Amino acid sequence: MIHADQMSASQIRELIRKQEITGPTAGMANGFAQANLVVLKKDCAFDFLLFCQRNPKPCPLLDVTDPGCFHPKKIAEKADIRKDLPKYRIYKEGIFTEETTDITEYWENDMVAFLLGCSFTFETALLANGLPVRHIEEHKNVPMYKTNVSCEKAGIFDGPMVVSMRPMLPKEAIRATQITTRFPAVHGAPIQIGEPGQIGITDLSEPDFGEAVTIREGEVPVFWACGVTPQAVALQSKPPLMITHAPGHMFISDIRDEDLSVL
Amino acid sequence: MIHADQMSASQIRELIRKQEITGPTAGMANGFAQANLVVLKKDCAFDFLLFCQRNPKPCPLLDVTDPGCFHPKKIAEKADIRKDLPKYRIYKEGIFTEETTDITEYWENDMVAFLLGCSFTFETALLANGLPVRHIEEHKNVPMYKTNVSCEKAGIFDGPMVVSMRPMLPKEAIRATQITTRFPAVHGAPIQIGEPGQIGITDLSEPDFGEAVTIREGEVPVFWACGVTPQAVALQSKPPLMITHAPGHMFISDIRDEDLSVL
Structure with a gap:
């Protein structure tokens, strides 16, 4: 089989x-x-x-x-x-x-x-390039956070962008940016690297969806726009x-x- | 002024x-x-x-x-x-x-x-890279051709893709492919290089819209999806x-x- x-x-x-x-x-x-x-x-x-x-x-x-x-x-x-x-x-x-x-x-x-x-699509590409995908390593659901970044409204649909987070070393974040840039049809490049406060995230250990993952010494959080956004906005x-x-x-x-x- | x-x-x-x-x-x-x-x-x-x-x-x-x-x-x-x-x-x-x-x-x-x-957007990028944009050199409107490539239908809208053509040397066509790949929001990479017959174009000297341009010795025709397509399809x-x-x-x-x- x-x-x-x-x-x-x-x-x-x-x-x-x-x-x-x-x-x-x-x-x-x-x-x-x-x-x-x-x-x-x-x-x-x-x-x-x-x-x-x-x-x-x-x-x-x-x-x-x-x-x-x-x-x-x-x-x-x-x-x-x-x-x-x-x-x-x-x-x-x-x-x-x-x-x-x-x-x-x-x-x-x-x-x-x-x-x-x-995001499975770009995670496959990250793994193929030897980059860490922490929630996969730790057998967890990816941590996701509501941000203070507003989506652009359309008719009845309006709400904040939700992001997923993958921690990695700064040099890995640069490589991950290059790799995910190739995939605009699956969220594309990150929207933020290293400064969660700037997008309204106050505590990385308390995600709004999914589970928190370990951020190791020297790593920065890398944030990608997340496909939970349209569902969350539609439900609202x-x-x-x-x-x-x-x-x-x-x-x-x-x-x-x-x-x-x-x- | x-x-x-x-x-x-x-x-x-x-x-x-x-x-x-x-x-x-x-x-x-x-x-x-x-x-x-x-x-x-x-x-x-x-x-x-x-x-x-x-x-x-x-x-x-x-x-x-x-x-x-x-x-x-x-x-x-x-x-x-x-x-x-x-x-x-x-x-x-x-x-x-x-x-x-x-x-x-x-x-x-x-x-x-x-x-x-x-396409003005990607032509600016082509010119900035020293690539030829023949219809600009010859002060003409870009040559455009109806193809036998069907667009994907949606409701009342259905029809063939229209392409624009810019002749250039093969090595220039490769560079032009790289440059226009950067711009998916303005037609992106070419859809065809060098074989007009494969997309149903029989005579490059008789475009369906715009004007014919000179194709010099050694040059190949490079075809990009053209913004005339949605208008043509909508009118149909x-x-x-x-x-x-x-x-x-x-x-x-x-x-x-x-x-x-x-x-």
Whole structure:
């Protein structure tokens, strides 16, 4: 039997669709880009698309489906967005109501699915360059912080940018900046290095989401715009119905991480 | 008196608003990014925004206004999109009806303005690197060709990609690829080098838009996705009302060409 990391994206999606895989997708289908999911009804979709267009660093769009269409044609044309993620969360009026493995019963003809780039892609590139990714070393969820940096508002969507943090030595931070610059479709270069106070973060040991990680002697915190931002902002606006992936239970696309690099 | 190339973007826009400048904007406010304009009513705007999101090389969005708002807040917050371009074109049901210097009388509360990156930005970078830009040398409009490369459809918007062509030596084409890779927000790297037949172009001496330029001994044609694409595609769908800049009469933004580079 081949391991999940060596399978293709479509093989993994088939196992997910059969509900033989229902757990987190980290490390699966190595080399294929994974994506965050946000599903909204058409009447919110223009505002959300505009929000993502205005805030490309936290909200890097990989694909947006036609209203009612559940195939993400650009990144996995045969996939079914209603069944091919291992776990979903349903929110009504901004309140989390249920976790489910299939959203077919919730799907309506005016729904639009947004697939957003995920930091797994650039972490693969960081690791390939021998840079530390502390939360992976420590088997934790990445630490994430709300900042005082406002996103650019669009219609009903408004809120602060959320960032993820990876500690590293200053020379590693420079290399990490070069590497992630290649990937504007998955958050791109860091937004801040070394001065959390300047973006409104007062205590690195108390992240707003995820878990704190060890910052070693000589290391500086490096902050990237985080894909939690669009979900957090969308929830604040309390849409009647919103569906997302459950944390860590991502959509695995047919495009390769390297296809998302600009050079 | 200072020359137009040395003025700031806002100084030029003021002269345009007073109708003291009504001609093409090439070379004005040197260093500031210029943009293509497409104005559509809200009921077409979601489809058009989706079309641009799906086709970022021909349709690189720099800014999209809130419905009814005529200030492009991201790239020139004090500008008025209705008056600050030297010349506009009005299209009704896809038919060109009028050229005008002010669109205030056409403006409606549900209109959305799309500002799209313009190749002037990357041509400045090519020239700064000593690369040839033949149509500038020959005082012509850049040659543009319809290709057999389909854009990705979005709602009512569908059609082929239009490309612009600049001939250069192979080693210059490599350097030009590196330079324009830095500017994904203004068409990015070329889509083709040296083989026009592969993208459905049969005769370089007969461009579909603009004018043919000299291809010298040893030079190859280098093709970039062109900002004429979204206008051409939008017109094909015959929207009830569409307003664009007149060719060459661009919007001059407050952001600098270099702000549009990713590295």
